[in-house]
Amino acid sequence: MERMSTSKRVCVITGATGGIGLATAIAMARRGHALRVIGRSLAKLEATRSALAKETSDVAVLRADLSSLASVRACASELLARDEPIHVLINNAGVWHP
Numbered sequence: 001m002e003r004m005s006t007s008k009r010v011c012v013i014t015g016a017t018g019g020i021g022l023a024t025a026i027a028m029a030r031r032g033h034a035l036r037v038i039g040r041s042l043a044k045l046e047a048t049r050s051a052l053a054k055e056t057s058d059v060a061v062l063r064a065d066l067s068s069l070a071s072v073r074a075c076a077s078e079l080l081a082r083d084e085p086i087h088v089l090i091n092n093a094g095v096w097h098p
Helices: 019-030 042-052 069-081
Strands: 010-014 034-039 059-063 088-091
Touching: 010 019, 019 034, 019 042, 019 088, 034 042, 042 059, 059 069
Parallel strands: 010 034, 010 088, 034 059
Antiparallel strands: none
């Protein structure tokens, strides 16, 4: 994959398909960042892309199940293949154990 050219600062956010993560992604988009959003559900990722499109055209979604090391590695490979710097990393994904 060829280098993705962006003059914006690149922000990678996990868990941005809802709640605090989505609010953070919207705030980062409003600040002019390029977004790379990581989530588990393709449907939620596409809804997130649509929501963020109102704020920025520079958003990419990547699927990763953070409970699977193989999935995390595949996502990391996809990020590396973009050949762009990561200026901001927001690890928002979490687990709740009732």
